[in-house]
Amino acid sequence: MKETNTHTITEVILKLEEEALERWENGDPDGYLELYAEDIVYFDPFFDEKLEGLDTMKAYYETIRGRIHADRYQIIQPVVQVSGTMAVLTYNLCSVSGEEVYRWNCTEVYRQGPSMKWKIIHSHWSFVKPGENR
């Protein structure tokens, strides 16, 4: 039973991420903003420190709305680790836009709230081998 449950949660988490990423890669950050919890903690390679809170994320993503476009992208070897009300999704992402190839390490920590909805409480994006990549 536990195995079935973990299997189902894995499918749910992957679907949520795929849907948000599909919108993201077409310039629409709202998929992720709808998934982020109020207490989201966020890392990417463009800031000196982590970002904290949904309002901070909304302000950041408004600055890049419509400016991201991938011709194609691939989620590579996703893993979901489930324990109780949390699920940790990790994967590599390869995203191609024109001549540019972006290779990412990605962590998303999902938490299931009282309404049973899964929300992202932590997101960490980093470049694969940044010395070679950028």
Add this chain to the structure above:
Amino acid sequence: MKETNTHTITEVILKLEEEALERWENGDPDGYLELYAEDIVYFDPFFDEKLEGLDTMKAYYETIRGRIHADRYQIIQPVVQVSGTMAVLTYNLCSVSGEEVYRWNCTEVYRQGPSMKWKIIHSHWSFVKPGENR
């Protein structure tokens, strides 16, 4: 009561991390290896993809044992998000070795097992602003 519990877990997690990091910054990876769960998933900037499993981490860390030394380091603004049997620790780390300054984004996901021990099931290390940093 819940708040007190969350407060206590935060202290426990921070202490575990500080102890492992203190050993790490003096060339000893065993602090982290003792904390890693069998199903650890790991990102750092030096690999094309994530590393998976405790045996993989042991093999990797043997290659750098005794080779890391920080003159001083600082954990910056740690945050712990607790939900049930999981706790997500995020912080920035500034580590100084001679003339070199390393600035990191760090994620550690801890899971409490049946024995009540907290183990790290996911670790993600990345450089702060790698284009400027390296």
